[in-house]
Amino acid sequence: MPKKRYTRDLANWVCELQYEDIPDRVIEECKNQALSVLGAAYAGTRTAAGAAVLRTVRGLSHGGPCALLPDGEPASLHDALLANAGLSMALDYDDYMVSAHSGHSAALVPLAMAQAMDVDGREFVIAQAVANEVEARIGTSVLLGPLNGQMWSFVHAAGAAVAAGRLLRLDPGQMASALGIALAQPPHPTKPGFMGGGSKLLTAALPASQGVIAAHMAASGLSGPQDILEHPQGFCATFSFTPLLSALTSALGKNWLCETLSYKIYPGCAYLDAAMDCLFEILKNNDIAPAEVKRVDAHASIMTVKMDESALPFVRHTLSAPETLNFFLPYNLAAGISDGRLSWEQFTPERIADESLWKLIRKIHVRHDIKYTKALVDAFTNLVDLRKVAGSLSVGAVRSMLSHFGLASPFLLVSRGREVGELLKEGRKALQKFITGEEDQGPVEDESLLASTANEFQMAFGARVSIRTAAGEFEHEQDVPFGAAGWNLEEKRLCVVQKFERESAGVISDEAANATFERILSLETLDAAGTRLIGSA
Incomplete structure (x- = not known):
């Protein structure tokens, strides 16, 4: 059994975090993310799939306190999440960071919740920050697993649960239940569902709604497993060949993985x-x-x-x-x-x-x-100390990774930059020297797994x-895409401002775009009335 109560520790942190505990850099990244996500959603309204999502939601909706993008049409909380997260997903024009594409839930759940209840700007930032951090850490915990990137759609359920849970003022036990409920039936897409058509637009929308429902259920007294993440038959064991459990809490609140947030300036992966x-x-x-x-x-x-x-x-x-x-x-x-x-x-x-x-x-x-693959490996191994991972890998885990991914296996990371082909040529004995042995050594629980360099990370x-x-x-x-981690905060801000201005033009009025822009840049100063107007036409 794992040595720590990771789910509960994560829940405790979410509940106890204060606005003053969040570094200024993280607050500014939250603003960047909000601008980027709204820009992506505005662009999504131009697509046939985005139009279909809006038609569906409008046909089913009976109004409510929340607003549909782009024109602010009244809708229920879950209708707004479905439409808005669908639009932001439409062109794969999202933000991304280490182990999560979080903005569809981390930014849009607080936005919708702020329209449904009283949420001031500081509370909005806290909810967004904890959602980002939880999503990145859950993604990293299953880094060595069969899924990656946006196929980790379950992170949206977890991020939405903690964002909504924080705004609902859940206590730590309720927050752990919210995570347990959200991840009790973890959503993830099939490859055809994600790659093959408009169904991709629901990749984050449905899990985000699931997470918000989980938080409300926990608030009403429904219990969820308090150890959903670390249980031997729980989430991490299900979605990883070797769970990196310590990634869930290593340097939590000190090393902010959301400082690796990166912003796309073009549609696409x-x-x-x-x-x-x-x-x-x-x-x-x-x-x-x-x-x-x-x-x-x-x-x-x-x-x-x-x-x-x-x-x-x-x-x-x-x-x-x-x-x-x-x-x-x-x-x-x-x-x-x-x-x-x-x-x-x-x-x-x-x-x-x-x-x-x-x-x-x-x-x-x-x-x-191979030059670019090695650079990518070096960047990630500077952030995650994968020497500590290598000692926990069994031959069976390595075989599973190689069988599933081939040369794109996460084993590229734990081989510390060595070409997999070269390592395999040395044969089974070399593999057994590199890793521990045939038997599964269990999850990685070394609390120093994450280096304290997230703000220096290069995508x-x-x-x-x-x-x-x-x-x-x-x-x-x-070497590093424009808008990605590795460029400084001001350079990334310029990219997202240009994206927001470009994509809002012709979709909403200049007056509405300017008002939304100003509210986001002054987010921490807004009262509940101000946050309620973000995204309204």
């Missing part, structure tokens, strides 16, 4: 961002017509390559779903070369149906460069793009 940065830097300095392109090579980490491979079975040429193409780098590069930008406009059915894009796609090649999703034309070859390299 984070693993394509650096390549798109490279492309637009090339185009900014060179006049390249699509017809002149002979070949494009995008060199990136194993994660970008595997993203492409995951999307490929769902690519249907001119009939491809936008949700698929958000993960298919060749389409994004082709659209960027042809149109000089990447926005919601490149993901309309009409644009996807353009045969000239698909002709260009055939000239685009995505290649693995090393690097890439290099080269374009060959008759006039010559043009190349650019980007």
Whole structure:
């Protein structure tokens, strides 16, 4: 049995945290996240799938105290969560951090709750901060598992539960129950459901609603397992080959994982961002017509390559779903070369149906460069001390990871930068020297697992793009995507402000956009009446 009561310790922290305990940097990241999420939701209203979600919610809704984005139409709490989180998910235009894509729940649950009850700006920030931190830590606890990234949709249930629970003023026992209820039946998508069409829009919306319901149930006296995270048959054991339990509480309140928050400035998966940065830097300095392109090579980490491979079975040429193409780098590069930008406009059915894009796609090649994979591994091992993980891995756990992921296995991380292929060539004996042995050693409970460097973390999703034309070859390299952790707070703020302004234009009035912008930037000073107006048209 685990040595600590991780679920209860996490619940205690959520309940006891005071506004003054939150670093200024984290407060400013919460504002960045709110602006980014709203920008993504406004862009989502332009999509066919986003319009379908809004039609459905409007057809089922009977009004209420909350507001639907973008125009503030009255709705119930859960209708608002369903619509707003669906819109923010529509173009994969979200924020992300170490082990979570949290904004759909961490920002939108406090927003909806603030419209349903009295919540001042400081309470809003606390709820958002605890949701972010809990989601990141739960994601990290199952880092060595069969799912990753947005497939960890269960984090939204947990984040929503603690955000709502904090605003409902649950005590620690109730908060632990809220987590236990939220994760009693953990939601997660299938690959076709996530990659293959508009069903992806509900990836965060339904779990977030589940988490809020869990908090209300706990407030009404419904009990949940107080050890849902650490129980030998509980959440972490179910979703990880080797649970990293200590990630749940290591340096909690001192090392804020939400300082790794990163913001997308283009629609699509984070693993394509650096390549798109490279492309637009090339185009900014060179006049390249699509017809002149002979070949494009995008060199990136194993994660970008595997993203492409995951999307490929769902690519249907001119009939491809936008949700698929958000993960298919060749389409994004082709659209960027042809149109000089990447926005919601490149993901309309009409644009996807353009045969000239698909002709260009055939000239685009995505290649693995071990340089970028090693940089990614180094970045993560600087944050999570994976030497402590290696000693707990059994041969069986390693075999399961390699079988499930191949060369994209989390074993890349615990091999401390060594190429997996090289390690495997040394044979079974080498593996057994590296890890403990055949028997499962149980979850990792070393409380020093997380380094105290989250505010220095770099989201090393690097890439290099080269374009060959008759006039010559043009190349650019980007180590950290614009808007991602590794850029300073002011640089990230500029990215999200531009995103908010760009995506709100034409969707809501300039007056409404300016009012929302000012309220978010002064969030900690708002009273309940002020927070209630955020996001209202």
